[in-house]
Amino acid sequence: MERNEILKHVNEIFRDVLDNEDIILTETTTADDVEEWDSLTHIQIIVAVEKYFNIRFTSTEILSWKNIGELINSIADRNVA
Amino acid sequence: MVVNSFSFLLFFAILFALYYFAFNERTKLQNWLLLIASYVFYAFASIKAIPILAVSTIVTYYLGLRIAKYNDSNPRAASMLTTIGVCLGIGLLLYFKYLNFFISSFASFFNSVGLQCNAHNFNILLPIGISFFTFKLMSYLIEVHRRKMDATTDFVAFATFVAFFPTILSGPIDRPDKFIPQLKAKRTFDYNLAKAGFNQIVWGMFLKMCIADKLAVYNDSVLNSYSFFGGSSALFALLLYPLQMYADFAGYSDMAIGVGKLLGFKIALNFDYPFFARNIAEYWRKWHISLTSWLTDYVFIPLNIHFRNWGNWGVAISIVVTMTLIGFWHGANWTFGLFGLYHGLLFLPLVFGGVMLKRRKLKLNSWNLPEVRYLPAMLLTYVFVAIGLVLFRSDTLAEALCIFESLFGGQFGFSWCGNVIPILLLILLFHDLHKAFNFCPRISKLPFPIISSFLLLLILFLSNTSTGDFIYFHF
Structure with missing residues (x-):
């Protein structure tokens, strides 16, 4: 799957979990840019992303992400179809 | 020497004059001055604890440099050094703050089940502010290991961050990625x-x-x-x-x-x-924010990630553990632990009622x-x-x-x-x-x-x- 396509799906997951249709993610978006994105909803998003792409992240990589681009790197590294 | 005393006013007046008049815009000298002032201030509070502060600062500084070096070339070594550094911080707290508590608690437990046991408490010095500066040391190593910041090569800036006199005795617990860059920037008088x-x-x-x-x-x-x-x-x-x-x-x-x-x-x-x-969740987002955000980042989030497929139960376990630790952070006594547990339990209706996710x-x-x-x-x-x-x-x-x-x-x-x-x-x-x-x-x-x-x-x-x-x- 191309990065743009992954970003599109991740954006949909964010809108769904955070219940906000106005969210527009870019690769540089961080938790500071999305009001509803806090330590609790972060975990909800991760669970939803793992379920959608049928993948499993390690704790170390989840804790190391600085922005959406790094989350997409982790998804792309797993060659999701 | 408390902040609202005449002796502090005198101490600060001398520091302020040197800081802005003698060393204005000379960042390195300003940092040296702050470091010396911080150690003098700390000596007034707990002179015997100066070696503990100094040695733990030096060890953490060198561990930070090593972790940064191994982060890419040898991630396993970097993880091991981070674990050692964090264990050293926790070890300092356990020894100086909790050892006598553990001894007396074990003795009480053995006596209560009929096994005769005499507790011998050690005469251990409790360095003032240890709960604050050890948390700074640990967060530095974790942030370097997580690549959220570079390890600093400026020892004076690092030691000043750890011992910074306004916050060493009672917080707030500053984060290294926010504070160390300020120590490296030029500082002139800002009206x-x-x-x-x-x-x-x-x-x-x-x-x-x-x-x-x-x-x-x-x-x-x-x-x-x-x-x-x-x-x-x-x-x-x-x-x-x-x-x-x-x-x-x-x-x-x-x-x-x-x-x-x-x-x-x-x-x-x-x-x-x-x-x-x-509600109680809002309260803890507004009370002692620097401590709760520290424990959120380094205890609650890793636990919640670990239990992420347990749904609300995972969140509940992570919160109760974190809040109990917040309780014990305040002191070596079961009443503090129960205080934390009580607050953790107050979160449960919010977690299971879905209030936590909908702010x-x-x-x-x-x-x-x-x-x-x-x-x-x-x-x-x-x-x-x-x-x-x-x-x-x-x-x-x-x-x-x-x-x-x-x-x-x-x-x-x-x-x-x-x-x-x-x-x-x-x-x-x-x-x-x-x-x-x-x-x-x-x-x-x-x-x-x-x-x-x-x-x-x-x-x-x-x-x-x-x-x-x-x-x-x-x-």
């Missing part, structure tokens, strides 16, 4: 920042000397002799205690942040009007104060907090239970009511007006010398002749 800092110091002094110290006289008398006073007086003191705690601790935090601003630093926020919280914005009125409709929820939260503080204040569980019992017995009527009423009026003013003062355009237009002079006059006329200890110095 607006200094003005805000001066205002904040005066405000902190007012909270401590006019509110906390006054309330302490009443609360200590009643709660230390609860069996004599009992009934409504004990209940009244119990309801006042959160305000005393707030005025004491937020007062110190304001003074520390203000002193930091006078030196050109932005220090982490520690309180955000906690009594406007509508409701606090709507403000034209004075920038919360709308009246939130009052019942805010009062209920306040009462829950007050109940928890009985555990916090008691030395034993039996004492806490006696205080609760005394609430429902004894004489009726308020003792020393006359002394407390003016303080209550001040409280009503200080908590609500401060928010309005900060955000309401009508009030914030007043020139700052008028507001500060008014507060200074209040301090002069209302403060006790002797200043009480800060409650959080004991942690």
